[in-house]
Amino acid sequence: MHIDTSATVISNKKIIPEHYKMEIYSPQTASSAKPGQFIHIKTSRTTSPLLRRPISIYMRDKKRGIISILYKTVGTGTSLLTEYKPEDTIDIMGPLGNGFPLGDEQNRIALAGGGVGIAPLVFLALEASQLKKQVIFIQGAQCKTTLIETRELKDAGCIVETATDDGSAGFHGFPTELLKKYLEKERIDTVYSCGPTPMLKTIKKISLENKIQTYISLEQKMGCGIGACLGCACRVLVNESQGSTYKRVCADGPIFPAEVVVFDE
Amino acid sequence: MHIDTSATVISNKKIIPEHYKMEIYSPQTASSAKPGQFIHIKTSRTTSPLLRRPISIYMRDKKRGIISILYKTVGTGTSLLTEYKPEDTIDIMGPLGNGFPLGDEQNRIALAGGGVGIAPLVFLALEASQLKKQVIFIQGAQCKTTLIETRELKDAGCIVETATDDGSAGFHGFPTELLKKYLEKERIDTVYSCGPTPMLKTIKKISLENKIQTYISLEQKMGCGIGACLGCACRVLVNESQGSTYKRVCADGPIFPAEVVVFDE
């Protein structure tokens, strides 16, 4: 495990309304990170907000020792993040969590992300492309102005599709509908998804209906972020007998096979 | 009363170790401020540190609508202040407090400041010079490296003297000793002082011994800063019968005639 209290901000820019990209110099984190993992950031230097904030790793550059994150300002912690300037030190802990399982078969995978949920999927898509997988990347957003630029993915050879709720760009509808269309017309070996809970529920349904291996990234309020406090419980099925139990999003997840996740308890 | 939640930082620079000067754009504060008054600053955007921090007005530029402060980093609040960058908004309340009484006679006054306590005295010296008073400005510091630049005062015609505890610059000793020497050799009409409590005690003694009108600036932990909470009590004598009572540093002060202040209770 790794706490880097001397990680350094390289850049921190608003890229679209309410969404920022921050690049952080932390060679150790950059070299060991796996797609789907997150860093746990101390956003303030005081006791308020008290807890760290989990943010997925969005991209990494092993050579330059840099990771980047994509974050949306929703409250105090993420607002404080926007105030970091280049050269500021930032206290991060990570990489944490299990990460997406990514076999090394040269197969076809589909990634469906909603909103800022595309962050870990971008990292995943880039790694998968390097493993010579065919990646179909579906980005969902509310409207054109909240679409995140995905040039890197196209450059890496991914098929990039977009869906907007209001139809202002790409497919008019949810990314899950676009995913369904794909599954109807071609073979996909594995699906990966991250986004708001209603979307993940739909993904689980699609996964079960299509009997397709699917991994989703869950969110939960976190205390420690490393598995010690049991604060980030999510309910999952444990075995054939369909018993269920609580698992820790931070340490047993955040990635779980869609079929084991119990929503709505 | 005035809260300026949209005051803007113009500059914020370390001038000597642990001491910063910040210029703040707040025309209303700049135009109404009197020497000895302070602003009450919300240093964090969260609930920690919770309370505002009182900082004296160091200089002001009515025309440009700018006030400046001189602050020393001693804890969380003042450390957070160092993170403000030009163009950041800063939430200030002020000007608060009574300010130094400054008649308009063209007389001779002596100002003795210790450490960051010179801040309100610089403002006072500049105003007094404009009123054509002869100002003797005695700056005390621990050593050469913590002496604050006072070019403005010299330009304004003040006599500037320095004292360092270790003798690394100017007079070797406390500013109070230098003041005593002045009082011995020439007529001074009023003394003004701000600095650490031990220094103020000596100033009071000197004032009583020399029967010279003396005003000192007190400090106390503050809640509201405007006189409502009674948190910033200091004990002062009220009348000939020598009865004493608690006054509010924030609203009845921070400036009090030295002879009424009761130290050490």
Added chain:
Amino acid sequence: MNELSMEVRIQGQNRRALIMKNPVMTASGTFGFGKEYAAFYDLNKLGAIAVKGITLEPREGNPPPRIIETPSGILNSIGLQNPGIEGFVRNELPFLRTFNTPVIVNISGNTIAEYALLAEKLDTVEGVSALEINVSCPNVKEGCLAFGINKESLFNVVKKTRENTTLPLIVKLSPNVTDIVEMAETAEQAGADAISLVNTFLGTAIDIYKKKPIFANIVGGLSGPAIKPIALRMVWEVYEKVNIPIIGMGGITDWKDAVEFILAGASALAVGTANFINPNTPLEIIDGIQSYMAAEGFKNIEEMTGYAHPPA
């Protein structure tokens, strides 16, 4: 569209009522006698003003330091510095009377007789709209807090005060108890018209270099955002068992906090420590509650009060 009303009425038992144009008041001891805050905004906008705690005789309060900042909170040891009832009525009340905002006089005594006498003296004073009994001040040596943590003495002090006033009577409870519900029920039975929840929590801080407590009085009262979760829980619990209105307070900093207190069971609320950080807090809260009500379809405060409780 139906009209939205923010009025709150705390009915006294003697046909006198505390009628507030909105549920937001300022908490005793954090607002002086109003003068200082009148420089920031029109006090007519407030639901009510609870003035600094008053005693029979003037009190000079505790030696400094009187305030210690703690994480998201403050400890205070003011020690009830106040001009005494006569000084208050003569020098402070006239200013407050120039506003059409009800004034709640917060009273403290060392003995039950002192509470009774204060109540009697204030009963017909013009410009006084309600009494708030402070049985929970941690900052004075005798009396006061002792009344707030013992059922029998609480009952007696409330009853005796009740007998000596026709004003709406609010009892402000100490949170430093095992069972706040029991204390609230006791106050209700003794004749209180409303309950204020909560006063400050007993806390301390030590100077590690001087190696002694920072306050001369050792302990002080903890207030501010730090205590909000506990204060809110107490409002929740008391609402379940007590029928008189609750005035909620403890760490309220913005309108969202205020709405939480109302949904938990408060009919009105007081802003204390937050005044120090942002003098406009009460006004921002009034606006915030109003927008929330409009957005969520609440027509009045009564409807909102306790709404978060499961239906009986």
Added chain:
Amino acid sequence: MNELSMEVRIQGQNRRALIMKNPVMTASGTFGFGKEYAAFYDLNKLGAIAVKGITLEPREGNPPPRIIETPSGILNSIGLQNPGIEGFVRNELPFLRTFNTPVIVNISGNTIAEYALLAEKLDTVEGVSALEINVSCPNVKEGCLAFGINKESLFNVVKKTRENTTLPLIVKLSPNVTDIVEMAETAEQAGADAISLVNTFLGTAIDIYKKKPIFANIVGGLSGPAIKPIALRMVWEVYEKVNIPIIGMGGITDWKDAVEFILAGASALAVGTANFINPNTPLEIIDGIQSYMAAEGFKNIEEMTGYAHPPA
């Protein structure tokens, strides 16, 4: 120069003692069973480890959300999720035994008999150095907290546990009481070897859009820096009246907080919530206390304990 010792010894009544190389332990429920933090530093450096609260049977805990952030604090409603005593002894203890740091097992029960049985079962288990009775968990429906707020049941549960163990017995008190001294005295009389002060404060939070409490269980336990002033005051008060050692906790975040607790009367202290923010907190505190002792001329922890109290 004389040597500086940080050792703390909590003497049991049965010739068994809890001997800690330094006064800093980790608080139950905030440190799991040590594994996660072992990835950050060598657990041998700690004074002791108090493990997550254990019950007779495994418990799956409360539904999420289980953590709510509050100003400088957190509310938790974990609900004592734990593998049960057998799971603990089989799967968790072996790892902890690989360190020479004493393990304190925190136990909770729904009935007095359960506490007694847990004590009996753990009495001779290798690698268990002390028991800590949790009579103050707010997050489970029955038992537990009820023992911590009532003198008689506290006495009974401590006494019965005492009868069933030869291990040093620590009683962890609930701060949700009017008179913490009375509770501590009760625990002492019933046979406790030390007192842990404090567990979490009952608090709540409401979702203003869903218009109901955020926790399924309505209330949760408040911990973190927010509660420090109150916890410290309780340590101060108990030290004045009780003769057995106090383990102080509640919001300790840095060595200065730790020193305050020791000067107020704690012989040892536990770091809880602060582990979540900075896993290295316990080590930084150990170093900080040591430097402070050197600078201020304290030779051992005993000398420092309660130093801020006026001489008797």
